[in-house]
Amino acid sequence: MEGWPPGDILPNGEHPRRCFLWPDAEDNRIADRFDAAFNAIVAGDMIAAELAIRSVAVSYHVAHRWSICAGPNSATLTWDFGPDDVPEVPRSERANRRFSVALTREVEARDGHRCRYCGLRLLSSEARLKLHKLFPVATAHRRRINTERNQGVSLLFACLDHVEPWSVGGRSDADNLVTCCGRCNYGLGDYSLRRSGFVDPRRYSPVVDDWDGGRRILAVKT
Numbered sequence: 001m002e003g004w005p006p007g008d009i010l011p012n013g014e015h016p017r018r019c020f021l022w023p024d025a026e027d028n029r030i031a032d033r034f035d036a037a038f039n040a041i042v043a044g045d046m047i048a049a050e051l052a053i054r055s056v057a058v059s060y061h062v063a064h065r066w067s068i069c070a071g072p073n074s075a076t077l078t079w080d081f082g083p084d085d086v087p088e089v090p091r092s093e094r095a096n097r098r099f100s101v102a103l104t105r106e107v108e109a110r111d112g113h114r115c116r117y118c119g120l121r122l123l124s125s126e127a128r129l130k131l132h133k134l135f136p137v138a139t140a141h142r143r144r145i146n147t148e149r150n151q152g153v154s155l156l157f158a159c160l161d162h163v164e165p166w167s168v169g170g171r172s173d174a175d176n177l178v179t180c181c182g183r184c185n186y187g188l189g190d191y192s193l194r195r196s197g198f199v200d201p202r203r204y205s206p207v208v209d210d211w212d213g214g215r216r217i218l219a220v221k222t
């Protein structure tokens with residue numbers, strides 16, 4: 001296992017953490033709005049779907065909590081628990097960092113389309129791409145200007161995180177990858193769980209229920 005054993009005490013006196021911030025009511029409301037949008041798409045009500053997506057496009061709440069999880073730049077959280085003893089592996093000797101659509105689908109489904117660190121409900125990668133095809137402006141999330149970017153999509157963006165960092169030889173396979181929200185992924189960056197004060201998320205079973213990450217829209221014809 002990577003990271004800190006759950007019962008340990010960190011150098012700052014706290015217990016090792018599962019995530020930087022647990023989802024709060026507003027984070028969950030944002031996931032609910034996407035749930036409503038997916039239902040509207042399946043029902044053929046594209047106007048209701050777009051309104052739901054636009055309703056979470058600008059969120060001071062998301063921006064503020066994002067800044068708390070800014071890794072070493074966080075003004076609020078103690079973050080750096082010391083250097084790792086594990087040497088970096090030269091780039092030329094590292095495993096392939098990319099992963100296939102099939103592997104992404106497998107890992108996201110195994111993890112119940114939730115962040116394995118904080119448990120936030122996320123958008124399935126394939127559903128997000130479909131959503132972007134349907135509503136390219138409302139779902140834009142790569143723009144540089146905050147007000148032109150859908151912060152709800154950024155928050156619920158599913159990434160695959162290498163539990164053992166790729167930079168020290170972690171492999172891009174299902175055993176070493178977990179589904180991860182944008183906020184946890186951003187906070188952890190390329191740093192190890194140990195350095196970030198984290199427990200290995202694989203110690204805890206994924207939560208799998210009827211949340212499908214929006215995959216119900218994949219069968220909808222565009």
Ligand SMILES: [Zn+2]
Pocket residue numbers: 019115116117118119120180181182183184185
């Ligand atoms: Zn998370």
